[in-house]
Amino acid sequence: MTRTSSRTQVHSQDCGDCPIRHRAVCARCESDELDRLEQIKYYRSFEAGQTVVWAGDRMDFVASVVTGIATLSQTMEDGRRQMVGLLLPSDFVGRPGRDTSAYDVTAATDLVMCCFRKKPFEDMMLNTPHLGQRLLEMTLDELDAAREWMLLLGRKTAREKIASLVCIIARRDASLQLRASDGELRFDLPLTREAMSEYLGLTLETVSRQMSALRKEGLIVTEGKRQIVIPDFDRLLEETGDDSDGGFLI
Amino acid sequence: MTRTSSRTQVHSQDCGDCPIRHRAVCARCESDELDRLEQIKYYRSFEAGQTVVWAGDRMDFVASVVTGIATLSQTMEDGRRQMVGLLLPSDFVGRPGRDTSAYDVTAATDLVMCCFRKKPFEDMMLNTPHLGQRLLEMTLDELDAAREWMLLLGRKTAREKIASLVCIIARRDASLQLRASDGELRFDLPLTREAMSEYLGLTLETVSRQMSALRKEGLIVTEGKRQIVIPDFDRLLEETGDDSDGGFLI
DNA sequence: CATCGTTTTTGATCTGCATCAATGCGGTTG
């Protein structure tokens, strides 16, 4: 299966404070529309751990992540939590046409979001076709990501889940990072063990144990608090259970 | 959390052979666009068990389910399978802007699909805003469903998974079925134990055992091959682990 | 109606991950 997700291709052209992430598309929008966007946008900052909105709360804006990481999570009555969205810079939050959040939105790291009041944003969508088209494309990408995630949750072992997550972060982060000549890959893993466990449908103890196992086997190296080095990306990939081709790497 | 999914509201207005499912929206499209749609559409039938397309295969059409049930599945190298989409009549298949299928598409029951050659369909999307808007809305609904599904896969027990699936099918099917006066709900469960296990991330043995357990406790009654009766829907709902309000029932 | 293939049920056993519990490790604060 060759999965040429447009997510990856677009990523290198991101513009953090553009609501629709893809500079090439924005440039095609009429300039007065862009001006109007400028007028209705504002920034909000959050500290790591803070909640942006709770599931069920009124949410009268849509937004895109400028810097940091936000998560979407669902919680069951008894407290069991499952992350259902991981938002990196340039990712979009919020659903046009709905006025309450369906998920807890949380700042996993210090976070800056670029917000747009929802009503004006929706109005603009009506007469700016590119906006809707771009949003559709992004939503389809997210749906693909969600389905990949479902395979992970439903069928992968703990070890495969961990390897997959590390590879996913590495891929999404790597465009911004340097890659050493020998294929070594160095980047930040900005999630706590607990956040990782919520992403993977595991307990944090299992996450910790499996991280230790991968470390002992030399598949990953941890440097300091959150910095991670992957000496051989392809070898780690083999632990994910995914198709070896994968369609695209980095 | 009140989840007023537009999926449910729209459902009662479905038109099976309309590509975009919602008659009220279609009616707003200019009639010559509708005519052109008519010209490029054609029907395909499949028997239960047949594969519509394999992951990675060329897919030069988009389609909507007319009758029957189709599934989207991902397969790992060693054969582990996870269902990632369950398509009932009026649901949409295929991604504009991608020419290979990312998933195995399979007929879970006898199936009729209404297909549109992709190129003309994409052309038409460009100058029929409503088409894109409707598609965006449907994709957002699917994303919400996928995220609900992720919670099920990552955090629910086998028992909760089974109860959830039965309730999901009951809800989606129920609009077409009769509901007895005493709150009893009778409908078809058109999935094999294996298909259920692929949906839920379980083995078919576990599915069978948990179905038996629910049957013994009187939460469900099976009549003949695939007919299911839920004597008390609310009581079954309590077994799903979901918020008791749920936002919307049936 | 007997036979056969498919699907489902049930049983016995095993195991991967959860659970419960304690210890370690920086980083921050008084």
Add this chain to the structure above:
DNA sequence: CAACCGCATTGATGCAGATCAAAAACGATG
């Protein structure tokens, strides 16, 4: 520097669901 806090690691044990295996139910077919 000591005390403390949040986070991570490691250990001991239990259990839900997987696995392996067999029998039963059901429908189709000659």
